[in-house]
Amino acid sequence: MNTYEIVAMIALVLSVFLLLRVISLQSQLNEIKSDLEWLKNRPGNAGVSTSYRAKSVSSTSEVHPPHSPPMIDQATFEERILFLTHDNKKIQAIKEVREARGWGLKEAKDYVDHLENEYKQKNL
Template identity: 45%
Template sequence: METIEMIAVGALILALLLLIKVFSLQSRVNAIQSDLEWLKGRAEGQTINRLKPSAPAVSDKPASEQLSLLDERVHHLLAQGDKIKAIKIVRAEQGIGLKEAKDYVENLERG
C-alpha cells in the first residue's frame, strides 16, 4: 500500500470516528434543550408535560412532590414518544427493576 493510500484510509477512519462523536453530541444537545424547555415552563408556572433537569438534586421536598416531578418528566417523555428513556429515568430515580419501571411508565401512560 502506498503512503497516500494509507493516509487516505487513516483520514477516512478519523472522519468516521468524528461523525460518531457528532451524533453523540447532538443527542446530548437535544437532551439539554429538553431540560431548558422544562426549566422555562417551570419559571412561567407551567407544570404540564415538562421535563425536569436530568441531574438528580438533593431536595428538601417531600417524597410525594418529588414523585409528581418524576411523573411530569415521564409524561413529557411519553408525549415525545420516548418510552424507553422514560423507563430508564424511572429506574434511576426510584432504584427499581426493569419490569417495575416498565409497569410504572405504562400505568402513567394509561392514566
Template identity: 40%
Template sequence: MEHMDTIDLIAILALVLALLLMLSVFSLKRRVNELESRLAQRDAYGGMYSPPASSRAADIPAPLFVQNPELAPDLERRIRLLMAEGKKIQAIKVMREARNLGLKEAKDFVDNLEQGGNFR
C-alpha cells in the first residue's frame, strides 16, 4: 500500500510539472508572436519600430519616410531626409538604432554629416 502512495505522489508531481511547463511554453509562444509582430512592423516602417498610433504622442508628427517608406529605402537617405526636415534628434535616434551606436557616436556622426562629411 505504501508503494502505491509513492507512485501516486510521483504521478501527481509529474502532472503538476507538466502543467507548469505547458504554461511556460504558452507564455513564451505569446512573447515570440509579439516580437515577430513588432519586427514585421519595424520592417514595414523602413527599419524603425513605430508604436501603435494610440500610444504615440499626438503632437509629434511622424517623419515623412515613416509615412511613406519608399521615400527613403536606405539609411543614408533616411538620415539626410530627417536632417532636411529639421529633425536632427530623430536622425540621431535612427542612426543609433540602425548601427547600434551610443548617443555620442550617433550625434557625432550626424553632426559630421551635417557639416558636409561623408556618410560612410
C-alpha cells in the first residue's frame, strides 16, 4: 500500500465515523423537537390549542404493581405518555414509563395501552 491508499482509507474511516455521529445528533435533535412540541401543546400554556388534553387514569390499581414509587405529578406524566402515543412514539412512551416507574417491559406496555385505550374511550 502506498501513501495515497493509506490516506484514502483514513479519510474513508473518518467519513463513516462522522456520518454515524451526524445520524446520532439528528436522532437527539428529533427527541428534543418532540419534547418541545409536547411542552408547547401542554394545557395551561397561553395560546396553546387544547384539542389534545390528557385525562387522569381513574382506576389504575390493576395496572400499578404494589411496589411502584409514587409519582410527583401524575397528570403531567400521563400527559407526556399520551402525547408520545398520539405522536406515534409508543416505544419511547414505554421506555419512559419503564425508567420513571422501574417496571418491566410488560408492565410498562400494559400501562401505556391502558392509558391510550382510556383516552380514546373518553374522547369518542
